[in-house]
Amino acid sequence: MPKLNPEELDEIYAFAVDLGKNAGRMLLDAANLRFGNDRPEDQAHVEKDNAVDLVTQTDEDVEAYIKGQISKKYPTHKFIGEESYSKGASRDYLIGDEPTWCVDPLDGTVNYIHLFPMFCVSIGFIVNNKATIGVIHAPFLNQLFSACAGRGAWLNETQPLPLIRDPIPPMPEKAPSGCVFSCEWGKDRRDQPDSNLHRKVESFVNMAAEIGGRSGRGGMVHGIRSLGSATLDLAYTAMGSFDIWWEGGCWEWDVAAGIAILQEAGGLITTANPPKDHLTASIEDVKLGSRLYLAIRPAGLSSTESGRQGQERTVREVWRRVRNLDYSRPGV
Amino acid sequence: MPKLNPEELDEIYAFAVDLGKNAGRMLLDAANLRFGNDRPEDQAHVEKDNAVDLVTQTDEDVEAYIKGQISKKYPTHKFIGEESYSKGASRDYLIGDEPTWCVDPLDGTVNYIHLFPMFCVSIGFIVNNKATIGVIHAPFLNQLFSACAGRGAWLNETQPLPLIRDPIPPMPEKAPSGCVFSCEWGKDRRDQPDSNLHRKVESFVNMAAEIGGRSGRGGMVHGIRSLGSATLDLAYTAMGSFDIWWEGGCWEWDVAAGIAILQEAGGLITTANPPKDHLTASIEDVKLGSRLYLAIRPAGLSSTESGRQGQERTVREVWRRVRNLDYSRPGV
Incomplete structure (x- = not known):
């Protein structure tokens, strides 16, 4: 596998951040439709393992959107999404050395169903089995987390992580006490x-x-x-x-x-x-x-x-x- | 105790919402100072019952601000705040029939210390032992919750609560399953x-x-x-x-x-x-x-x-x- 050069990685990172922003907006738009319209339990959902694990139409729509954008822009990249994987029979680990997108279109599904704000889209990009780019967008919280190897980790693209950093505090002396x-x-x-x-x-x-x-x-x-x-x-x-x-x-x-x-x-x-x-x-x-x-x-x-x-x-x-x-x- | 008329209550409600907005901003400003400056454990804090219960200077400052504003605007109203109460010797229940403000300048103190966004200021106004007005502002989440008896409950002053409301869903048939x-x-x-x-x-x-x-x-x-x-x-x-x-x-x-x-x-x-x-x-x-x-x-x-x-x-x-x-x- 040829290594990605820094310019390629920068471009993929910017693409991933845009994707996260758009996908998060789709999640929030679908949630807004439910304010005063359908109630969540009325939404089409499929019971997976049991009542605790619901999957909504939105989940599938957002995954299809992300997958479509990636295959248009980077047709050689591999794609693993929660929805497509869950429908397959295999539980094998599918990530290898090749550039691979690993996506959960909606994490916190139970929260989403109940409109508790802790839900998000999660987009990872993996090269040589290393998580290299990460974008997490929680649209109801207005929080976008992003990182790319060598380029820092960020909240809303402006605030470096961790938040407290000058200096970054040591672990508490008696950890886990204080944690x-x-x-x-x-x-x-x-x-x-x-x-x-x-x-x-x-x-x-x-x-x-x-x-x-x-x-x-x-x-x-x-x-x-x-x-x-x-x-x-x-x-x-x-x-x-x-x-x-x-x-x-x-x-x-x-x-x-x-x-x-x-x-x-x-x-x-x-x-x-x-x-x-x-x-x-x-x-x-x-x-x-x-x-x-x-x-x-x-x-x-x-x-x-x-x-x-x-x-x-x-x-x-x-x-x-x-x-x-x-x-x-x-x-x- | 003479009953408050609707206009008085409207005025008190608007005052409480403003107070909540300002106090929340104070909490966030004090938190922002810590990004890249002091680390939370270095802040002046006093151990109360044990390490799980910390109280910061901000807590006291915000309570003093709220108490000052109320006593200026409504000098006859009673005030009960977490900080002032905690420092007293009595654990009696102090709320009677008279108009009383009941305030927690900082709820979620542990979250605040660690900069986990789930912290807020909480301002209640009680008349005849009934919680009549409530304002909760979680500034890191950009969420302001407010309500006044007979005037509805709101998120960010525009979105009525509960969020899903047309119709409001019944409790699940097999509750607590589904909850x-x-x-x-x-x-x-x-x-x-x-x-x-x-x-x-x-x-x-x-x-x-x-x-x-x-x-x-x-x-x-x-x-x-x-x-x-x-x-x-x-x-x-x-x-x-x-x-x-x-x-x-x-x-x-x-x-x-x-x-x-x-x-x-x-x-x-x-x-x-x-x-x-x-x-x-x-x-x-x-x-x-x-x-x-x-x-x-x-x-x-x-x-x-x-x-x-x-x-x-x-x-x-x-x-x-x-x-x-x-x-x-x-x-x-």
Whole structure:
């Protein structure tokens, strides 16, 4: 695969930002139609796994729009979209070395159905298996997040991420205490011993409980937040609003754009599931497609450690408090 | 107490909206100073109950501004603000029949410290113990919620609440299934048997789990959201984005404005704690100051029940799944 030169990348980035703006506007226009018109539950929707997972016509229309624009402008690029993938039979990981667009036309579908503002379009561009460009547009919030490798990460194209940056604060000394912890309940709600629901809840409670509680695992985080959008969780971690995001079960279109933005902003992303030697294991960047994610916000240096050291210390403190989650896929 | 006439109320409402706009701007200006300047943890702050509860200088400045404006314009009105109250020794309920302003200069303090956008100023005006005017301004989200008894509830002064309103959707037939459930972890993190933390978590899991799970209590809600701001939880319930909000421990300045907006939009608010005869108990409006709240979004009629009937059915379904919380105060 020939490498993209800087001018080509600049052009693709500008194209992706425009695409995100337009697609976000389509989402908002479709939502506005519902103010005083159709109610969301009346919209055509198809039940996927269960009532928690709805997909609307808008979802498909926006994906078709994005896919059409990309294939017109970059006919040689590969395209993976949530809607088209979900309708296929395979659950294989489809991203290779070639330039690939990885798109969720509507992340936060439940929010969108209920008109809770935390929904967005998410457009990632991946080269050599690295999330290189990310554009996230949450039109009801007027928030556009964007990043391209080597060109910084931005809120609304003007405000560099993370927001607080002169200096960027180090991770709190007693992390996860002092941290805002972002997590999601998800749609796997099986009430069986050791189900993902119960593993998650046990982990959440460990993070929340007072220091000394939970047999020494109490993390006394500063706050726990659940937005219902993996993409926006990542965007707010890149922004520095969330210190820690821990989640399992996402697919690559949920996270590709967010990872590009988080990493360009200086954040770290690794696996949600603690390795056996979690105190000493080297902390590797997560593999896109692994479905298991732990993100730490951009961090500055303190008097005793570098930003990366603070992030890695935080990763180990999270691993000490969370359960392994049971999400897998073929081929990874 | 002489009743306020409609013109007086209109004037007070317009004054409250202006106050909310200005106070929100002050919050955002102080936040902007921190982009690239001070980091939040470096700001002067005082630890209150524990690390989860921080109060910043901005909080006090904004309260002083609001209090000053009110005492200049309406010197006979009573004023209760979070900051001034918290510094007093009494935990009595201070609102009587006289016109009273009940103000939280900064709700979502933890969010504000971390620059997560879910923070706001909350201004309530209470007459004869009824929340009559509410103004909530979340400046980082560009969202201003306002309501005055008899004058409707509004987003950004132009969009009536709830957003979806022609018709307003009925409560889902199998509520809480199909509902977005909003709840908060709060700052009581004691890891003791039967602590509020564990009562809350048990309740959350009941609401989340699959139908048939949890010994028949599984509610399979559509989503669980935690924003870290009671005020915005209420605003989004009034908007219709959240179907159910359940919380204990709030003080009256956390909820006064939100209750005014929710009720004017057509929502219901009662107590979080299930009465013994929860299947048949009459469902009364919550008493401001009770510290225990269960809010249901505005609901339209279905083919089988009125909006109110659907809301009351939902209240009973929530009561069936939640634990009593242990929050009290003197004199209530």
